[in-house]
Amino acid sequence: MSSALDGIGKRFGTHWREAVEELWRRRLRTLLTLLGLIFGVGSIVAMQGVGEGSRQEALKLVEGLGLRNLIAKAESPPDQEALREMRARSLGLTRADAEAAMEVVPGATGFAAEKAIKTYSVLSEYAGSDATASGVTPDYFALSSLEVARGRAFDAADDDRLAAVAVLGHQAAKRLFPDREAVGELVKVNHAWFEVIGVLTDRDLSKDQFEGVQLGLESNRVFVPLASALARLRFQPMEDEIDRFLVQLDDPAHIVDGSKVLSAMLDQRHAGQKDYALIVPAQLYQQHQATQRIFRIVMAAIAAVSLLVGGIGIMNIMLANVLERKREIGLLRALGARRRDVIEQFMREAALICGVGAVLGLVFGAVLAYLIAWGAGWAVGWAPIPVLAATLICALTGLAFGVYPARQAADLDPIAALRTD
Numbered sequence: 512m513s514s515a516l517d518g519i520g521k522r523f524g525t526h527w528r529e530a531v532e533e534l535w536r537r538r539l540r541t542l543l544t545l546l547g548l549i550f551g552v553g554s555i556v557a558m559q560g561v562g563e564g565s566r567q568e569a570l571k572l573v574e575g576l577g578l579r580n581l582i583a584k585a586e587s588p589p590d591q592e593a594l595r596e597m598r599a600r601s602l603g604l605t606r607a608d609a610e611a612a613m614e615v616v617p618g619a620t621g622f623a624a625e626k627a628i629k630t631y632s633v634l635s636e637y638a639g640s641d642a643t644a645s646g647v648t649p650d651y652f653a654l655s656s657l658e659v660a661r662g663r664a665f666d667a668a669d670d671d672r673l674a675a676v677a678v679l680g681h682q683a684a685k686r687l688f689p690d691r692e693a694v695g696e697l698v699k700v701n702h703a704w705f706e707v708i709g710v711l712t713d714r715d716l717s718k719d720q721f722e723g724v725q726l727g728l729e730s731n732r733v734f735v736p737l738a739s740a741l742a743r744l745r746f747q748p749m750e751d752e753i754d755r756f757l758v759q760l761d762d763p764a765h766i767v768d769g770s771k772v773l774s775a776m777l778d779q780r781h782a783g784q785k786d787y788a789l790i791v792p793a794q795l796y797q798q799h800q801a802t803q804r805i806f807r808i809v810m811a812a813i814a815a816v817s818l819l820v821g822g823i824g825i826m827n828i829m830l831a832n833v834l835e836r837k838r839e840i841g842l843l844r845a846l847g848a849r850r851r852d853v854i855e856q857f858m859r860e861a862a863l864i865c866g867v868g869a870v871l872g873l874v875f876g877a878v879l880a881y882l883i884a885w886g887a888g889w890a891v892g893w894a895p896i897p898v899l900a901a902t903l904i905c906a907l908t909g910l911a912f913g914v915y916p917a918r919q920a921a922d923l924d925p926i927a928a929l930r931t932d
Contacts, residue, residue, distance in 0.1 A: 527859060527863075529856075531863065534860055534863060534864065537828070540828050540831070541828065541864065544825055544827070544828045544864055545864060545867060545868045545871065547820040547823075547825075547868075548825075548864070548865065548868025548869065548871075548872060549868050549871045549872045549875050550820075550872070550875075551819075551820070551872065551908075552868065552869050552871075552872020552873060552875070552876060552902055553872045553873075553875035553876035553879055554876065554879075555872075555876065555902075556872065556873055556875075556876025556877060556879075556880065556898055556902070557876045557877075557879040557880040557883060559876075559893075559894070559898055560876065560877065560880030560881075560884075560891045560892065560893055560898075561880050561883055561884060561891060563891075563892035563893060563894050564880075564884065564890035564891040564892035579759055579760045579761075579762075579763055579766070580654060580757045580758065580759050580760070581612075581616070581757070581758045581760065581766070581769055581770055581773055581789065581790075581791060582755060582756070582757050582758075582789070582790040582791075583604060583608065583609075583612075583755060583756050583758075583773065583777060583787050583788075583789055583790075584604075584754065584755040584787060584788045584789075584790060585603060585604040585751040585753070585754045585755060585786065585787055586785065586786055586787055586788050587603070587751065587786060594749055595749065597784050597786055598749050600781075600782040600783075600784050601780075601781040601782050601784040601786050602752070603749075603750070603751035603752065603781075603786055604751040604752065604753050604754070604755070604756070604786070604787055605751070605752040605753060606624050606648075606737070606752060606753055606756070608756065608776075608777060608780060609622040609623075609624050609753070609756035609758065610622070611776060611780065612756070612758045612773055612776060613758070615772055615773075615776050616758055616760070616769045616772050616773050616776075617760075617765050617768055617769055617772060618760040618761045618762055618765035618769060619758050619759070619760060619761075619769070620759050620760065620761045621650050621653075621654060621758075621759045622648075622650065622654075622756055622757060622758045622759070623647065623648045623649075623650040623651035623653075623654045623655070623756065623757045624647065624648045624651070624737055624753045624755070624756040624757075625645050625646070625647045625648075625651060625737070625753060625754055625755050625756070626645060626646040626647075626737055626740055626741065626746075626751075626752070626753045626754055627643070627644075627645050627754045628643070628644040628645060628646060628700065628701070628735075628740055628744055629746075629747075630642070630643055630644050630700060630701060631701060632699065632700075632701055632702075633683075633687070633698070633699070633700055633701075633733060634687070634698070634699050635687040635688055635696060635697065635698050635699070636696070636697065637687070637688055637689065637691065638686060638687055638688070638689055639687075640683055640686040640687045640731075641686075641731070642679075642680070642682075642683040642686065642687070642731045642732055642733050643731065643732050643733070644700045644701075644732065644733040644734075644735065644740075645732055645733075645734055645735075645740075646734075646735050646736065646737040646738075646739065646740025646741060646744075647734050647735075647736070647737055648670065648736075648737050649664065649665055649666050649667050649669070649670055649736070651734070651757070652664045652678075652711075652734075654757045654759050655729070655757070657711050657712075657714075657729060658711065658712040659678065659709045659710070659711060659712070660681070660710050660711060660712040660713075661692070661693075661694050661709065661710045662678075662694040662707070662708050662709030662710060663708055663709050664678055664708075664709050665678065665708060665709075665735075665736050669736050669739075670736040670737060670738045670739070671738070673736070673738055673739045673742050673743070674736060674739060675703065675704065675705045675706060675735075675739060675743065676705055676706050676707075676708045676735065676736065676739075677698055677700070677705035677706065677707050677708065677733050677734060677735045678707070678708060678709040678710070678711060678733075678734040678735075679693055679698070679707055679709070679710050679711065679732075679733055679734075680710075680711050680729050680730040680731055680732045680733070680734075681710065681711055681712065681713035681730050682713070682730040682731040683730070683731050683732060683733055684707075684710045686731075693707045693710050694707055694708065694709065694710060695707065698733060700733055700735065700744070701744060701745075702744075703743045703744055705733070705735055705739075711729060711730075713730060714729075714730070737753070751786075758773065766791060770789060770791050773789065774789050777789075823912065825861055825864055825865070825912045826912040828864075829857060829860070829861060829912075854918060858910075858914070861910055861912075861914075862910055865907075865910045869902050869903075872902065873898075873902055
């Protein structure tokens with residue numbers, strides 16, 4: 512039994528070695544044929560890598576806004592006279608608006624408000640900083656997907672008693688307290704001192720904007736309780752009480768209805784004044800994905816053309832091999848080779864070209880993806896199953912183009928083939 516298996520293995524190895532030798536004998540033609548497959552597979556792999564990386568990066572970016580959040584942002588005209596007329600009808604965005612949204616927006620489970628502080632000085636005992644500052648409600652960190660790396664975030668009790676406490680972004684903590692632990696130290700925002708009780712985890716976002724919405728500024732920011740900020744710091748007349756608020760919904764399915772209800776409520780409370788803008792992160796993400804789909808379709812079309820060219824190249828080299836090897840084929844048939852044996856011989860050669868082209872295409876696609884990411888500042892991500900599936904499809908496509916030449920070779924008349932000069 513083992514000797515029979517050894518014999519089969521030797522014959523199998525001999526057949527494939529002959530296929531390698533035959534392709535190596537015409538290596539220039541084989542290389543040119545491989546290029547079509549390499550470019551086709553590489554294009555699909557690079558497209559998948561860049562597309563998946565873009566999707567993962569977009570999801571990471573939009574997490575800061577919250578896929579289940581609705582965001583109302585204050586909008587004020589730069590002209591003081593126009594602002595005065597607007598304030599005669601509307602007080603601007605207030606914390607009461609956020610509390611009212613909790614009552615009417617379907618599926619609302621929580622809210623957070625934020626007020627930007629105009630800072631002219633942010634410093635500690637050890638260093639100064641260009642950090643910005645904001646007053647926020649305690650739920651702001653959870654709704655914005657911000658995690659505390661050291662210490663703690665402030666809570667409702669801190670907000671109620673106007674506590675002079677602060678949470679620092681990762682970058683702000685490093686600049687204000689170089690080579691020191693920030694928790695327990697004091698930081699001065701304008702004229703007021705605050706005790707640092709926590710430092711946020713660095714999210715390390717690759718971009719500071721997503722679909723026109725500013726992101727990532729929390730890394731270089733000082734957060735204090737909203738009530739403490741309003742009581743301890745100075746603000747300009749006619750400013751909005753808060754600059755924005757977030758309403759979190761229990762289910763993404765409520766996003767569309769919730770945004771309509773929130774918009775109608777704010778229109779009513781603000782007497783129709785357009786002193787706010789409504790941002791829906793889920794819709795921004797969908798818009799971004801729609802743009803990426805167009806990109807992937809274009810890249811897939813280019814890859815399909817490359818594959819077609821590669822497949823035609825395989826058919827071309829195999830047909831040329833058939834013409835050049837008529838005498839060899841005739842001799843094989845005369846010595847008793849079956850049509851199936853001839854088909855298998857040529858299909859092995861086609862399979863070798865497809866296999867090598869697929870492997871080299873994977874390598875080329877990975878390198879191309881990282882080059883594109885490096886040049887365009889994009890991210891790269893990999894999903895193994897789609898990459899392997901795309902590579903398999905490319906290899907099978909090339910293999911399919913080898914079927915016709917193999918059948919042509921098998922159908923040759925042995926006597927006519929032997930007479931060929």
